[in-house]
Amino acid sequence: MKKMLCLLLALVMALALCACGSSAQTGTTDEEALAEVQAAVDEVADDVAAALEGVTDDAAAIADSVRVDVTDDAAAGAAYVFLDEDLGTESYAIGFRLGDEELAETVSGAVMALVQNGTYAAIGENYPEIADYLCLTADDVDAAAIPEQGSGDPDYTFKHGFDLDYPPYSYLQDDGSVGGFDVELCQAVCEYLGWGYEAVPFNWDAKDMELNAGSCDCIWSGFTKEGREDAYTWGVTYSNNTQGILVAADSGIATLADLAGRSVGVQTATSAAEMLEDSQADLAATFAELRVYETYTIAFNDLKAGAIDAIAIDMTAGAFLIANEG
């Protein structure tokens, strides 16, 4: 008897987990699919309830707990918006070791060549979130600085250092390969020059150690130039970005001033985090708390769960989170 009850309880727990999984996965799909999941969960819950009937008085209560409300998530939808006011802008460039002027010039020149021949814009089309922020146009190209195609040393392998946790600039693709705008652009640069390409995904906290130890030749991963002008030899600035505040559409927060007394999340060691410590410190002082996360993924989950009210994040990464919500 006890064994029987035990088995049933385990079944109920497993079902609850399944329901949790499906509600999390179906967050952005259409209502039909959600209704289907809801129906399926209810059906199974009914079966369990029937099976448990007579075993214990708590059976119905346990079965009810399986009926996770998946429609709640559907109503919330992808209802996250950026405030009209922003925190500031920044530029993304390629960082080389101090003194690596020649390498910086060659790579920057190759990027310009790709701007000229349209590859730069073509790669940008794969990443709609950043299309508006790509700042290089044919007008910027200085033909004299462009190295000849295939002029690089064919035995040289360019080691591209980047954070694999920074979509849409560099992140793991759906098929498990390494990709993102920066990765594709760097690969195109190597192809243009005739170099070999090597991906060196590193821990962002250790980027300087990796660069100085020579395990990579550059930091190229949505790397902000502002505030670091003297710490690296900089290549071309290939993208701009704006730091904004992401909130739930129904939060009632419309301006930066509305953030007073609210909890705001930010990812550690990002430009948004630096701005809130520095140029926007007065704004940060009005928050109830500024919570620092290891990754924006967890911060966004906290926002969805209502544990925080807003996230300070750059527009492109924020747009990526909204687009891939769930």
Add this chain to the structure above:
Amino acid sequence: MTLSTMLSTMGAGMLRTCGIFFLTLLFSLPLGMIVMLLRRSRFPVVQWIMKIYIAVMRGTPLMLQLLAWYFGPYYLFGWSIRGYRFTAIILGFSMNYAAYFAEIYRGGIEAIPAGQYEAAEVLGYTHAQTFFKIILPQVVKTILPSVTNEIITLVKDTSLAFTLAYNEMFSLAKQIAASQTSFTPFLIAGVFYFVANYVVAFAMERVEKAFDYYS
């Protein structure tokens, strides 16, 4: 950033690290005892449940468990998790460490020869008296080195609390290192962990000496 600002910023984190450490020990040491007793229960069903509990706790990463404890109530039941962060961290750590402590306790108890129980019975001890006066002191003595191991691991595991955006000492070290492009915070963190663990090892050695009644 000067060294003293670095130290004072990280000092606030050290307090949080110590908070996680002491609260986890406070809850997991007794909880491990309960889990062990249930694991050795006469009822196979209870034994079975505890076996699954221990298998899950030991078999999955603590980082995932912390995420599950924190986000679980929201995704499973739609409850608000505002203000629940620290509770979830202590819950996650305590439940995880209790599983390890339970197995250490069990090893200690099962190492006691049956002769001890028989002798106690002959001498007229009750079950409770046998357990608390004869068995438990010997168990404590046997398991102390293993418990020390776990406690030292706990000191270093506290850095996992950053998964749930709890800014304990090591996460602050990482943040300062990133903004100052400096290795010093890691050095400070290393020294802190080493000193903390040295204190733990020293204290546990004293406890072991206190139980060293044979020599």
